[in-house]
Amino acid sequence: MSTPQIPDEFLAKVARRATARMARTDRPFLAERVLGITAHRVRDRRLKADLLGAAADTQLSRGLVPRHLVQAYGAELACADADLKAGRKKEAAAALTRALLLAFHRVPHVDRLHSPLSDDPAGFTARLRASTTARAVVAPRGRKTPPAVPPTDRPLRLLVVNQANANFLGLLTQRYADHPEIELRTLDLAADPVLAPLAKGLRRMIELPLGTQAAYTAEVEAALRPHLDWADTVFVEWCSTAAAFMTLVDPGSTRIVVRLHKYESFTYWPHIMDFSRVDDVVFIAEHMRELTTAAVPRLLATDAPRLHFLHNALDLxxxxxxxxxxxxxxxxxxxxxxxxxxxxxxxxxxxxxxxxxxxxxxxxxxxxxxxxxxxxxxxxxxxxxxxxxxxxxxxxxxxxxxxxxxxxxxxxxxxxxxxxxxxxxxxxxxxxxxxxxxxxxxxxxxxxxxxxxxxxxxxxxxxxxxxxxxxxxxxxxxxxxxxxxxxxxxxxxxxxxxxDWETVRSDYDRLLLGTDRDVSSPVETPLRKADAQ
The missing domain is CATH 3.40.50.2000 (Glycogen Phosphorylase B;)
Structure with missing residues (x-):
C-alpha cells in the first residue's frame, strides 16, 4: 500500500517545532532526530536547506556539532547546483557561501577536542567536491604564460605576502633582505590601503570565477598587477585569505609559492582556491600534507602544484x-x-x-x-x-x-x-x-x-x-x-x-633559488618508519 504524501508545509511546521525544542532543552537529541526525519521528507529544495540550516545554527550556537551537519551543508550545495544549472549564478554563489560557512564553522573544528574533518577528511568533504558549483569555482583557470626561470643577470625579485600575521616570517625576511641574490619586498594585505578592502569577502571571491563580478575582477587585477609584474616569485604565508586573493588573477610569468601551517586545513579557503595558479605548496609537517590532500585530493592531481615538506623557520x-x-x-x-x-x-x-x-x-x-x-x-x-x-x-x-x-x-x-x-x-x-x-x-x-x-x-x-x-x-x-x-x-x-634555522635555511634557499624545485626537508628515516608500520 502506498504511503500518503505529507505536505511540505506540515513537515516544515514539525521541523521548526523540533528546532525550537533543541534551543530550549539540555537533551536535544530526540528533537534533532525528528528534525532529520521531517527535513528528509521535504521535497522543496530551498525549504529543506532552510530547515536543516536553521537547526544546525541552533546546535552550533549551543556549542554542539549538529547531527545533520553534512546533510545541512549538502542541502545548501543542492540549492547552489540547481541555481547554477538555471543560470542564477549569484544565487548559486550565495548558497555555496552558506554551505561553506556551515561546513567549516569553528565549533566542529576549532572549539572542540575532535573534528569531523580530521576523523574522515575525504568523507566530510565528499559532498563539497561533488558539487557542480564548487567544481566551477575551483575549475583551473591557469595562466597564459608559464612561470619564468629564475634570472641569471640580476637578483631574484621576491615578494613575501601575508595578511596581518607575519609570526613565522621573521627569519625568512631577515635572511632574504640581506641575501645578495635576492631583492626583497614584503606586502601585508591588511595594511595596504588599496588591497585591504579588496582582500575581503568570501562570497565575491566565489562569484568572481563564476563570472558575476566584472567590476571586482577589474579592481583586483589593477591592484595586484604592479606587484605581480615586479616579482619573479611570490611567497604567500598561510593558505587562507591572502592565498585565495592572490590567485584571483592570472599571475603571468610570476611563480607563486604558498605555505600552509595547520589551521588553514580546517577552513574553507583551500576548497575555493584555484591551485592551477599556484606552483608550489609548502607544508610544515608531513601529517598536515597528508590530512590536507585527503580533504582536497585535487592537490594530488597530475597538474597540481609541487608539494613540499619544509620545517618551520625557528631560531632555536x-x-x-x-x-x-x-x-x-x-x-x-x-x-x-x-x-x-x-x-x-x-x-x-x-x-x-x-x-x-x-x-x-x-x-x-x-x-x-x-x-x-x-x-x-x-x-x-x-x-x-x-x-x-x-x-x-x-x-x-x-x-x-x-x-x-x-x-x-x-x-x-x-x-x-x-x-x-x-x-x-x-x-x-x-x-x-x-x-x-x-x-x-x-x-x-x-x-x-x-x-x-x-x-x-x-x-x-x-x-x-x-x-x-x-x-x-x-x-x-x-x-x-x-x-x-x-x-x-x-x-x-x-x-x-x-x-634550527641554521639547518633548515638551505632548504628554503633551494626552494626559492635553486633550479631543482623538488625540495623537502630530510624525512627518509621517518618515512621508512611510517611505511614499515
Whole structure:
C-alpha cells in the first residue's frame, strides 16, 4: 500500500517545532532526530536547506556539532547546483557561501577536542567536491604564460605576502633582505590601503570565477598587477585569505609559492582556491600534507602544484641556556590560548605526578583561552578555570601569561609537555627541547595512527598516549638531576640538528633559488618508519 504524501508545509511546521525544542532543552537529541526525519521528507529544495540550516545554527550556537551537519551543508550545495544549472549564478554563489560557512564553522573544528574533518577528511568533504558549483569555482583557470626561470643577470625579485600575521616570517625576511641574490619586498594585505578592502569577502571571491563580478575582477587585477609584474616569485604565508586573493588573477610569468601551517586545513579557503595558479605548496609537517590532500585530493592531481615538506623557520640556538636549580620538578606548557592545546589534559598529568611527589608543579605560559567565540569555547574555558581554582592555591600551577622572554622562562623548566590534540609542528615544544627540557609529547589525537603523525615527527621515546604514560615518563626522566640533564642534552642536540634555522635555511634557499624545485626537508628515516608500520 502506498504511503500518503505529507505536505511540505506540515513537515516544515514539525521541523521548526523540533528546532525550537533543541534551543530550549539540555537533551536535544530526540528533537534533532525528528528534525532529520521531517527535513528528509521535504521535497522543496530551498525549504529543506532552510530547515536543516536553521537547526544546525541552533546546535552550533549551543556549542554542539549538529547531527545533520553534512546533510545541512549538502542541502545548501543542492540549492547552489540547481541555481547554477538555471543560470542564477549569484544565487548559486550565495548558497555555496552558506554551505561553506556551515561546513567549516569553528565549533566542529576549532572549539572542540575532535573534528569531523580530521576523523574522515575525504568523507566530510565528499559532498563539497561533488558539487557542480564548487567544481566551477575551483575549475583551473591557469595562466597564459608559464612561470619564468629564475634570472641569471640580476637578483631574484621576491615578494613575501601575508595578511596581518607575519609570526613565522621573521627569519625568512631577515635572511632574504640581506641575501645578495635576492631583492626583497614584503606586502601585508591588511595594511595596504588599496588591497585591504579588496582582500575581503568570501562570497565575491566565489562569484568572481563564476563570472558575476566584472567590476571586482577589474579592481583586483589593477591592484595586484604592479606587484605581480615586479616579482619573479611570490611567497604567500598561510593558505587562507591572502592565498585565495592572490590567485584571483592570472599571475603571468610570476611563480607563486604558498605555505600552509595547520589551521588553514580546517577552513574553507583551500576548497575555493584555484591551485592551477599556484606552483608550489609548502607544508610544515608531513601529517598536515597528508590530512590536507585527503580533504582536497585535487592537490594530488597530475597538474597540481609541487608539494613540499619544509620545517618551520625557528631560531632555536638562543634557547640553549643553563637550567636553574629548581627546574627538575617543573613541567612547562607553552601556548595555552587555544582549545586544541588541551591544557586540561596537562592538569590531569600534574595530578598524577603530585599523587607520587608534591614537588612537581606545572608552569603555564601564554594567553588565556577566549570564551567569547562560541558556547563550546566558553564551556571549555569554564571547566579549565574550575580545575585551576583547585590547583593554583596549592602552588601546583603557576600561570605566567604571555611573555617576550621565552628563553628565560625555559631555564626554569626541566620538562616540556605537549598536551595538544592537534599541531602543525608545535613550536613551543621544539623551543623547549632546544632549551634542554625533556620532551613529553601526547600522540596528537587528530592525526594519531596515520602514516604520518606525532610519531613520525618526533623520536618515539618522546611520545605518550595517556596522562598515565606521560606521568610515568616524567617520573622516569626526572628520577635524578643527572638523568634529567642527560635526557635534556640529547633532546637539545636533536632539536638543534633537526629544526634550527641554521639547518633548515638551505632548504628554503633551494626552494626559492635553486633550479631543482623538488625540495623537502630530510624525512627518509621517518618515512621508512611510517611505511614499515
Amino acid at each position: 640556538r638562543r634557547f640553549d641556556r643553563p637550567k636553574s636549580d629548581d627546574a627538575r620538578f617543573t613541567v612547562g606548557l607553552i601556548g595555552i590560548g587555544q582549545i586544541a592545546k588541551d591544557p586540561r589534559w596537562a592538569l590531569e598529568v600534574l595530578r598524577l605526578l603530585r599523587a607520587r611527589d608534591e614537588r612537581y608543579r606545572l608552569m603555564m605560559v601564554g594567553g588565556e583561552i577566549d570564551p567569547a567565540p562560541s558556547a563550546a569555547a566558553a564551556a571549555y574555558h569554564e571547566a579549565l578555570e574550575k580545575d585551576l581554582a583547585e590547583l593554583e592555591p596549592t602552588g601546583a600551577v603557576r600561570r605566567l601569561g604571555p611573555t617576550d622572554d621565552v628563553p628565560g622562562v625555559l631555564t626554569g623548566m626541566g620538562v616540556i609537555l605537549s598536551s595538544s590534540v592537534r599541531e602543525g609542528c608545535h613550536v613551543g615544544l621544539m623551543e623547549g627541547a632546544a632549551a634542554g627540557a625533556v620532551p613529553v609529547v601526547r600522540d596528537w589525537p587528530f592525526v594519531a595512527g596515520r602514516p604520518h603523525s606525532t610519531r613520525t615527527l618526533f623520536p618515539e621515546d618522546w611520545i605518550v598516549t595517556t596522562p598515565q604514560q606521560a606521568a610515568e615518563r616524567i617520573l622516569a626522566v626526572t628520577a635524578s638531576e643527572e638523568i634529567r640533564a642527560a635526557a635534556g642534552r640529547e633532546a637539545s642536540r636533536y632539536a638543534l640538528s633537526t629544526w
